Structure formats: structure tokens, C-alpha cells
Amino acid sequence: MSALSDQLSASIVIPTRDRPGYLDVALRTVMAQALETNAEVIVVDDGVDPATAAVVERHGARVIRPDGSGLNAARNAGVAAARGDPVVLIDDDIAAPPQWLSSLLAAIDRAPDHDVFGGPIRARLEGGGPRSCGREPAPITTLDLGPNDHNASHVWGANMAIRKRAFARVGAFDETIAGRGDEEEWLRRYADIGGLVRYVAAAGVEHRRTRHDATVRSLSVAAYALGRTARQNDVRKGTPPSLAYELRILAGCVWHTIRRRCAFGIVFAAQAAGRLREALTSRS
Secondary structure (H helix, E strand, C coil): CCHHHHHCCCEEEEEECCCHHHHHHHHHHHHHHHHHHCCEEEEEECCCCCHHHHHHHHHCCEEECCCCCCHHHHHHHHHHHCCCCCEEEECCCEECCCCHHHHHHHHHHHCCCCCEEECCEEEEECCCCCCCCCCCCCCCCCECCCCCCEEECCCCCCEEEECHHHHHHHCCCCCCCCCCCCCHHHHHHHHHCCCCEEECCCCCEEEEECCHHHCHHHHHHHHHHHHHHHHHHHHHHCCCCCHHHHHHHHHHHHHHHHHHCCHHHHHHHHHHHHHHHHHHHHHC
16 A cells, blocks of 8 residues: 555545536535545546536546446546545535535544445525425435434445445446446445445535526436436336336326425426336336
């Protein structure tokens, strides 16, 4: 192990694809914390937008290109390039509040028998997002497992730290999987060998959507695609709901939209429609 690797507290890996605006915010909130804790920041650029390189250079991060395509290929490339341990995976559309990284690293130091850690992921719809009745969560990926640290069955790849020894035991992320379940499949393999996951309540991040991306239309397009991959993930796990169940969920989302005058219902209906489309496609 090199002297540089000994000195680094962690390697923060940020996969990105043609979203320099989101990446700019992520790096602006992460770089100071990385400097304070002596961590490196690696941006894995899987896109073609030249503005990405300019953003990375301005913030002083390191940039690499993955050999393959897709989020898991970018994660694997970042892990392979990481000179620190643990590897901290975050998405390019998060904002990290102050003390996020120090809280995460302190929790890792306190739990030497754990290899996977993660914290809350809170939705931030800029501009307020669509009208909500208040009964449903924001229609983007979030995680809230409570106000206290504890062992958990999962954390998500938007805010997840992994010791390198876990990759040696479990292997890399499956690059054939895209969308819902991309990190969940790796976590199942990790659980199968008795691996422990620790939820760190103080190490939360914000999962952002800009005003443009927080419209009903934009959220619905993303939700439809997510619905299709969520159904594929259920099939991989051997737990796909029946077609009748998927139809009931779609009908319920439509009823909720009308009854509550809730625009979030439209987004959830789009996700249910994606699931239904995938179920019908697999039957044909």
C-alpha cells in the first residue's frame, strides 16, 4: 500500500453523465469536507458533455473515464481507481450538508466489524415541486431509517460507504443491471456472506431535483422508466407481483390523484404504468 493511500481517510466516488449543473452543486458541497478530512474525490465521467470536465477542474477533483457504460460500470471504475479506504459512493444529484463526511467517517471508525455504511437521503424539490396532498413522500429516492444509528438491511448508493475488503469478498457491482436494484443486488451478495450494514443517522444528504426537473412531466418520465426497472428487479429476486396486483396499484394511484387532487399521484401512476408495461412485455 502506498504512503498516499495510508494518508487518505477515504475516496469519494461520484459517477456522472452529462449533468454538469447537478455535479457542480455536489462538488461544491463535498470538496471542502474532503479537504478537511484528507479524502480524495473522484468523478467518473460516463458522458459526452465537455462542461463536465470544466466543472471538475474548477473544483479540483480527479476525473476518470469508465471502460463500460452505466452507473454500476462507473462505480466499479471508481472503486478500482480509489486510493483511499473506505470508498464513499454518492450520486451527482446530491448536496452534502456540513459534517456529512466527518459524521460518516467517525461512524466507520466506531464499527470495525462492519463493511457497509450509509445515511439518510432526503428529497429536495427546488421550486417546491408539484402540488402534494401531504400524504405521500416526494416521488424520488429517499431513505429515512430513524434518528439513531443501528444495523440495517440496506442503504442506497446515493450515500453509501464500503470498505475495500468487502469488494475483495463479494466482487464488483453487476454491470448488466441498470435502474432499480443496481446496488441492491450487490448488497444481497454481501448479506449472503454475513456482511453487516450500519445506518448512520447524522450522515444525511439531500437528493436534489432542480425546478426544471421537478415538474410533473419530468418526474413522471423518470418514474415510468424506474417502474420498468423496479419490476425487472422484482423478477430477479423471484418476487414479482401478479398482473392483477399491478393493475390495482395503478388504479389506486389514479384514484388518489383525483380524490386528493394530488399531482404526486400522477408521478406514482407513471411508475405503476411502467411496472405494468414491463409485466405485460415479459408475458408476450
